[in-house]
Structures are given as structure tokens and as C-alpha cells.
Amino acid sequence: MNYNVAVTLHSADGGCRIRVTLDGPSFTRAQEVYLEPMSTKTLSFGTPKLSSGDYHLTAEGLSGVIFKETSKLSFSEDRHTLPARIDISIQIHDGQKNQIEELTKVRSTREVFSGEHLLSSHPDLVLDGTVNVVPGAEYSEISVGGDIQAPTLTNLEDLVRLPSGRGKQNMINFVPNILVLRYLEATNLRDPAIEQKAKGFLATGYQNELNYKHSDGSYSTCGPTKHCSHSSTWLTAYVIRSFHMAKRYTHIDTSVLREGLSFLASKQRGNGKFRVNGVSYSEMKNPLAFTSYVLLTFLENQEYLPEYQHVINRGIQYVASQVDGCNDQFSLAVAALALAQAKSPKAGQVLSRLEGMARRKNGLKWWSRNADTIANSDVELTSYVFLAMLEEDFTEESMPVVEWLTGRRNSPGGFGSTQDTVVGLQALTKFALEVFQQPEDMDISQSEEGRRKK
Incomplete structure (x- = not known):
């Protein structure tokens, strides 16, 4: 054997x-x-x-x-x-x-x-x-549960990790802690031990990340040292987005959010575009994808919308002007999410184009930049499309996408890489929260070699 x-x-x-x-x-x-x-x-x-x-x-x-x-x-x-x-x-x-x-x-x-x-x-x-x-x-x-996230619940501790390392690495384990807490809270599933551990890790991760904060409110992988003085626009957007999500569960100084948003606003050009800066993976290096990603930080910090509405308006105008000439699926997916969160009518048009680019097999649906293979980045791509669909209330058309995403998860409940895990879990968690219903009683039967147990 x-x-x-x-x-x-x-x-x-x-x-x-x-x-x-x-x-x-x-x-x-x-x-x-x-x-x-x-x-x-x-x-x-x-x-x-x-x-x-x-x-x-x-x-x-x-x-x-x-x-x-x-x-x-x-x-x-x-x-x-x-x-x-x-x-x-x-x-x-x-x-x-x-x-x-x-x-x-x-x-x-x-x-x-x-x-x-x-x-x-x-x-x-x-x-x-x-x-x-x-x-x-x-x-x-x-394991049987009443919603699509149920298989993850047996592995929650694998997603709750202590953030550590430098500016970018610290954030990799920061965000899954937030998603676990959001899910437990919204579905009324109480696990005090996991909640306490996740909140403690968020507090630690927050303090760690402040070591990589520059005086202008930005962040970088190495922090404000003489060997690494350049700020990262992408990391700053990622950090401020994450801190905003985390403030429900741990103390986040409002000045930290304001300073980060102020730095990002200063990086916007007159035409609404944000110059690509500080991003390490190729999918996000397209100016349309990058600008859309930074805009998500402003759109999700809703309490600061009046202060930065002009930034959002210019950015959305730029995104809307670029999508018709773009054929890159990843860029269109992030753009669709930004447009949907901004309530732009252009979002539906972009989703219609993406619908025509979707791959389908055996009742499943997903998006891929390569017609012949499935890569880890396809999880992130598909998750961005799915998040945009949920913003546009396309929940009735979700199940083929949900089944494909859940089939790509590994045994701890995450995905093949850290970036895929963050966006993939965010998409599945949002879906679970929107469709969640308190599970009713279930009858489960098990049989072994013809012997049936109930």
C-alpha cells in the first residue's frame, strides 16, 4: 500500500x-x-x-x-x-x-x-x-453546514494568524483575521476563543504596520529608513482599506486613516488616473486596474466620502472612459467593482462584457486570462468579477461562480496564494452574508456497505 x-x-x-x-x-x-x-x-x-x-x-x-x-x-x-x-x-x-x-x-x-x-x-x-x-x-x-462557508468553519483557526514581518508581509495575515470576525458576527456564530485570538492579532498587526508608516501618511515595505525612503501607493491603499475594515474589531486611530487617504489623493493626476507605483504583481500594473483599486479605498471609507468626493468623481470618470478600449479581463474586473460601488451605470455594461468572456464547464463558471490552464491568479480575477456582481445584486446568477470558487479552496479554507486567499475569502464571505439564513434542522443519513444510519 x-x-x-x-x-x-x-x-x-x-x-x-x-x-x-x-x-x-x-x-x-x-x-x-x-x-x-x-x-x-x-x-x-x-x-x-x-x-x-x-x-x-x-x-x-x-x-x-x-x-x-x-x-x-x-x-x-x-x-x-x-x-x-x-x-x-x-x-x-x-x-x-x-x-x-x-x-x-x-x-x-x-x-x-x-x-x-x-x-x-x-x-x-x-x-x-x-x-x-x-x-x-x-x-x-x-461536515455539513447551512451555507456556502460552512466547510471553512471547521478550519477557522488556520485563517487566524499572527501578522508579522515587513510592511507588505505583515498585511498578508492581517486581513483574514478580519474576514473571520465578520463572518462569525454576521452569521451569529459565536466562538469566543477564536474571536479573542483574532482581535488580539489585529491589534498586534496594526501596531506592527505603523512601523512602516511614513510622515506623509503613506506606507512602504521597508518603512521610513534611509535605505527605503520611497512610499508605495499600492501598499498604502491596501493598508488603509484593511485598517478601515478592521476598526470594527480593534482600535484604529482615525488620523491614520485620514493621513493615508490624504496621501493617496495627492497622487491622483488631473485626468483622474493614479500612477502605478509600488505594486509587485503584474495583474495590477495596468493603469486601469491600479486606478480602480485605489478608488476602492476611497469608496469603502464611506465616512470620508464628502471630503474626497472630488477624487472619486475624477477617478470614476477616468475608469469609465477607459473600459471600452480595454480587453484585459483582470483590469475590467477591478474596474467593474469600482464602478459598481460608485453606482455608475457603466458597471452593468462592463459586467455584460465580462459575461461574454467567462469560461464554463460542468455547470461551473469562472474567468481566466489563459484559455488552456487555470492559474492561482484566476481566483483573484473571478473574485473581483463576483464582488462586482454582488454589488449589482446579481445573486441569482451566482451559484456556478460560487461552486467554482469553493472547489478551488484548500483544506484550511484559503486558496493557492495569499492574494487569492484575501480576495477569494472576501468574495465568498460577502456572498455568505448576503444570502445567509439561519439553518433549519437537517436529516442526514450515512450508509456503509448497504447499512444505513441516520
């Missing part, structure tokens, strides 16, 4: 060679694998009959990034507690080989079927018992 180990390398500045070792009382094996960024490979360990005791799974970076992390696994011949599959995730941010968030994440896979199923369209779930697993280690776990 085979014991499978999936090794995933997320954002990194180059490939890594990794050795994975499984050893214990009756078994020791090691394999090496080379991974490019954003790729996954599965190692298969042929196992004999295992003896009871402690086993250790060790992931060791040999080149590209140097690390070593071991997790203990217990196996009992009576209780069969050794998981059937282990996933190792290695995340490297900003290309910093020595700044690794959650160096390795060792996790047992909870599903033996692929994807998440909505009961409205999949009333019967069949778990395939032929999957190769460690003898005696077979188990299944079924």
Missing part, C-alpha cells in the same frame, strides 16, 4: 529541492523532490504493515531555501490514528529566503473526494473506498 505526501511550494523567488523522510519503529524511507514556485508534487511511500508507535515526518530544504521541520505522527494498530495523507506547504514571501511564514504546515487531508458539494445540486455524496491508504488508517469525516 502507498502512503502519499503532497509537497507544495507557494510564492518563492526560485525552485527548491526538498527531502521528505518518514521514519518510525518499523519503517524508514526518504525521498527528494525539486519544486518550482506554485507547484505541487506527490511522493508515494510504499509501506509494509506498520507497528504501533510514534512516526516522524520530516521536511528538509536542501537548496533554494534551507530549513528542517519535523512533525510527530502516532499510529495505533487498535485505533488507526495515522492520517491517510500529509500535505506540506512552504511559503516564502517577498522572495526573502529567510523570512518564511509557517515554515512547514503538516496537515492530514480530511476529504477523500475532490471538491465541496452544495446539497442543492449534490444530494448524494459517495466516498470512494478504493483510495490507496495505510492499511487500517481509513477514515472519513463529513
Whole structure:
């Protein structure tokens, strides 16, 4: 029988060679694998009959990034507690080989079927018992909830993380804490331990980020040092957007928001455009996408709308003037969201164009810049379109998009990269809040080899 180990390398500045070792009382094996960024490979360990005791799974970076992390696994011949599959995730941010968030994440896979199923369209779930697993280690776990976010609820602690690192890296773990708190609050699901932890992390992340604030209210990855004196317009917009969302759950000084908005307003040109500055990923480097993104910061800080209405009006005029000549799906998606939040009639026209660009298969719908493959960035692209649809009250047309997004989530409830996770969770959370109804009683039946239990 085979014991499978999936090794995933997320954002990194180059490939890594990794050795994975499984050893214990009756078994020791090691394999090496080379991974490019954003790729996954599965190692298969042929196992004999295992003896009871402690086993250790060790992931060791040999080149590209140097690390070593071991997790203990217990196996009992009576209780069969050794998981059937282990996933190792290695995340490297900003290309910093020595700044690794959650160096390795060792996790047992909870599903033996692929994807998440909505009961409205999949009333019967069949778990395939032929999957190769460690003898005696077979188990299944079924989680049922009353809304589309229910599968995430069993993994909320995986989304609640302590922000740390430099200006951009600190924000990566800041926002998911907000989304968890918003969801728990709006759906009336109380979890005091998680809420307290998330709020504490927000307070810490807020104070950390202020270290990267410049005197003019802007932010940068390195902060106001002689080696890194340039401000980032993109990071400033991201920080102020996030701080505004967080102020419901932790103290955010209003002067911090005002100073950030004032800096952003000073960067707008006479025609309404914001010059691309400080953004590290290519999708946002289009002037239409960038200007639309910065406008979202002003639109979502509604208490400051009267003060910055002129900035919004000029920006929306620029966006509306550019969309007809643009064929880039990502730029159109962010523009559609900005136009929808500004209540511009142009939003519906852009969504109609995007509808014609959508990909469809097996009852699912999503958007992709590549007709032949699905990339992590497609989650962010699809999520922006979906957020714009929700602003325009297109909820009746949402389910094919929702099912595609939920099918792309990983076991902790996030997505393949940090930016996709932030926007993807924001979209699914907004959808869940808009359609949420208090779940009614459910009758659930389980059958095993013809024996039915209720």
C-alpha cells in the first residue's frame, strides 16, 4: 500500500529541492523532490504493515531555501490514528529566503473526494473506498453546514494568524483575521476563543504596520529608513482599506486613516488616473486596474466620502472612459467593482462584457486570462468579477461562480496564494452574508456497505 505526501511550494523567488523522510519503529524511507514556485508534487511511500508507535515526518530544504521541520505522527494498530495523507506547504514571501511564514504546515487531508458539494445540486455524496491508504488508517469525516462557508468553519483557526514581518508581509495575515470576525458576527456564530485570538492579532498587526508608516501618511515595505525612503501607493491603499475594515474589531486611530487617504489623493493626476507605483504583481500594473483599486479605498471609507468626493468623481470618470478600449479581463474586473460601488451605470455594461468572456464547464463558471490552464491568479480575477456582481445584486446568477470558487479552496479554507486567499475569502464571505439564513434542522443519513444510519 502507498502512503502519499503532497509537497507544495507557494510564492518563492526560485525552485527548491526538498527531502521528505518518514521514519518510525518499523519503517524508514526518504525521498527528494525539486519544486518550482506554485507547484505541487506527490511522493508515494510504499509501506509494509506498520507497528504501533510514534512516526516522524520530516521536511528538509536542501537548496533554494534551507530549513528542517519535523512533525510527530502516532499510529495505533487498535485505533488507526495515522492520517491517510500529509500535505506540506512552504511559503516564502517577498522572495526573502529567510523570512518564511509557517515554515512547514503538516496537515492530514480530511476529504477523500475532490471538491465541496452544495446539497442543492449534490444530494448524494459517495466516498470512494478504493483510495490507496495505510492499511487500517481509513477514515472519513463529513461536515455539513447551512451555507456556502460552512466547510471553512471547521478550519477557522488556520485563517487566524499572527501578522508579522515587513510592511507588505505583515498585511498578508492581517486581513483574514478580519474576514473571520465578520463572518462569525454576521452569521451569529459565536466562538469566543477564536474571536479573542483574532482581535488580539489585529491589534498586534496594526501596531506592527505603523512601523512602516511614513510622515506623509503613506506606507512602504521597508518603512521610513534611509535605505527605503520611497512610499508605495499600492501598499498604502491596501493598508488603509484593511485598517478601515478592521476598526470594527480593534482600535484604529482615525488620523491614520485620514493621513493615508490624504496621501493617496495627492497622487491622483488631473485626468483622474493614479500612477502605478509600488505594486509587485503584474495583474495590477495596468493603469486601469491600479486606478480602480485605489478608488476602492476611497469608496469603502464611506465616512470620508464628502471630503474626497472630488477624487472619486475624477477617478470614476477616468475608469469609465477607459473600459471600452480595454480587453484585459483582470483590469475590467477591478474596474467593474469600482464602478459598481460608485453606482455608475457603466458597471452593468462592463459586467455584460465580462459575461461574454467567462469560461464554463460542468455547470461551473469562472474567468481566466489563459484559455488552456487555470492559474492561482484566476481566483483573484473571478473574485473581483463576483464582488462586482454582488454589488449589482446579481445573486441569482451566482451559484456556478460560487461552486467554482469553493472547489478551488484548500483544506484550511484559503486558496493557492495569499492574494487569492484575501480576495477569494472576501468574495465568498460577502456572498455568505448576503444570502445567509439561519439553518433549519437537517436529516442526514450515512450508509456503509448497504447499512444505513441516520
